[in-house]
Amino acid sequence: MAIEIKAPSFPESVADGEIAVWHKQEGESVARDELIAEVETDKVVMEVLAPDDGVLVKIHAAEGDTVESEQLLATLDAAATATASAPAAGDSAGKAAAEPAPAVDSEAVMGPAARQLVEEHKLDATKIEGTGKGGRITKEDVLKHLKEAPKPSAPKPAAAKPAAPAAAEGPSGERVEKRVPMTRMRARIAERLLDASQQTAMLTTFNEVNMAPVMELRRKYKDQFEKTHNGTRLGFMGFFVKACCEALKRFPEVNASIDGSDVVYHGYQDIGVAVSTTNGLVVPVLRDADFMSLADVEAAIRDLGLKARDNKLSIEDMTGGTFTVTNGGVFGSLMSTPILNPPQTGILGMHKIQERPMAVNGEVKILPMMYLALSYDHRLIDGKTAVQFLVAVKDLIEDPARILLQL
Structure with missing residues (x-):
């Protein structure tokens, strides 16, 4: 048949x-x-x-x-x-x-x-x-x-002694080039990144956040958290996703998108999480992240990361999104300017946690600091709004109890 x-x-x-x-x-x-x-x-x-x-x-x-x-x-x-x-x-x-x-x-x-x-x-x-x-x-x-794999040694010619120096010097002078076509996904990523830089008025504002409170909270409760929530680990991304959800409620322009001459304000927070794969960068979406608990966020990010690694992400997993969070710190990036993911008008970039001397109440202390970068579309979001949004995220991370109390 x-x-x-x-x-x-x-x-x-x-x-x-x-x-x-x-x-x-x-x-x-x-x-x-x-x-x-x-x-x-x-x-x-x-x-x-x-x-x-x-x-x-x-x-x-x-x-x-x-x-x-x-x-x-x-x-x-x-x-x-x-x-x-x-x-x-x-x-x-x-x-x-x-x-x-x-x-x-x-x-x-x-x-x-x-x-x-x-x-x-x-x-x-x-x-x-x-x-x-x-x-x-x-x-x-x-x-x-x-x-x-062991590198194969160069075969010796018949006249071994006079030709040996030339054979040894040969590989160092090779200038190898390869031309391979872009994969379909890589070509699409390149096209979207170029469109984002050419069709938006993208600007980036920076701030730094003291990660000591979150790190202490994580150190204190990570084992209990993992046992209570069936193996879900307590990471940093969950705190930032929840902080962004709360900040987006306060500054709806950052959660909006531009559609032609209209501005679309979204009454929900669908947070895209950038994930690097062998095929390129993908951005799966956490639906209604504002209604998810910290454990739900961490579990969903883990599941999406595994699906991305195994090429199991569906179109539905990556459709939509009102705001994006990307973490270049996992690769060692200290500071960068993330590129917008249109039609979204904002993206938050996390970076490496680095100990630095900071002035605290007139004293110099060594604190684990992270640079935060918010890239935004200046056509819709004013600089004042962007800075206030980033400060709101900073305040929530430096005092994580505010996330639970929505302060």
């Missing part, structure tokens, strides 16, 4: 996608719900799963082809079996017999970023240990393999 395998249904905000990788080839057997292909859109990588057991008899869209929503991708013969799939394959029997099984298995659990690195460096995927879900080979696994 022939079954049509179609592309996922794209939402209205996504026009089309691109076949990133086929994990199965024509003539190979597949199991129900097994990953057979990945379709990369402007926002997420969507998985195509086998609807039933059978043999993949025909692929209608090759890797790199652009496909539309619910377009026919392949045909599956549900009546065929694995033993019957070999002679039915489009490739010759000799080629199918010569191809070792481990290589096929490794291809089946390799992500698009990892596959690209393997092809560039001409690696044997069967020798790479996969640490991803179900033994999936990730980009980090390939990079680790490259780092640990």
Whole structure:
């Protein structure tokens, strides 16, 4: 029985996608719900799963082809079996017999970023240990393999003694260049960042916050918090998300967006949390974050981070958002100017916690300080409002009890 395998249904905000990788080839057997292909859109990588057991008899869209929503991708013969799939394959029997099984298995659990690195460096995927879900080979696994693999020594020429100095000096003079096309997601990210810088009157204001009160609160209650909330860890991001929600209520312009000549004021706080992945920066959204507890925020951020790492984020996870929080401090950034995520008009940048000498009541004390950066669209938000918003966040973080008391 022939079954049509179609592309996922794209939402209205996504026009089309691109076949990133086929994990199965024509003539190979597949199991129900097994990953057979990945379709990369402007926002997420969507998985195509086998609807039933059978043999993949025909692929209608090759890797790199652009496909539309619910377009026919392949045909599956549900009546065929694995033993019957070999002679039915489009490739010759000799080629199918010569191809070792481990290589096929490794291809089946390799992500698009990892596959690209393997092809560039001409690696044997069967020798790479996969640490991803179900033994999936990730980009980090390939990079680790490259780092640990012994570098092959240059072969010695026939006249070894006179040619040895030249052979030793050869690699130092190499000027290697590579040209690879941008992934669809990276190209879209570049386009949106360029639009944000060209179509908004973006300005950034800075302040610094004393993290000692939050750090002390976290040190005192983190173990009890984790036990009470089923393993959810108490981090810093939850405090900043809740502080932003309270500050956004006080300054609705920062929570608004511009739609043509209209200003749209949002009566809710959907906070986007920027997450860095191997495919690029993504911003999943915490819906109604103002109604979430600190534990709910931390648990939701953890879940979204895991989904982003495994390319499991859906379009719905990243749609909308009225304000964004990004944390460059996890990578060691001391200060930066975050770029707006249109149509939002504000984004808060967190940074590295650094001990610095500060003047406190006429005395010099060493305090754990963090620089905060608020980038905002000056077309809607005045400098006074932006500064007051950032000061409100600072006051809430330096006295976290205010978050609970809404002071």
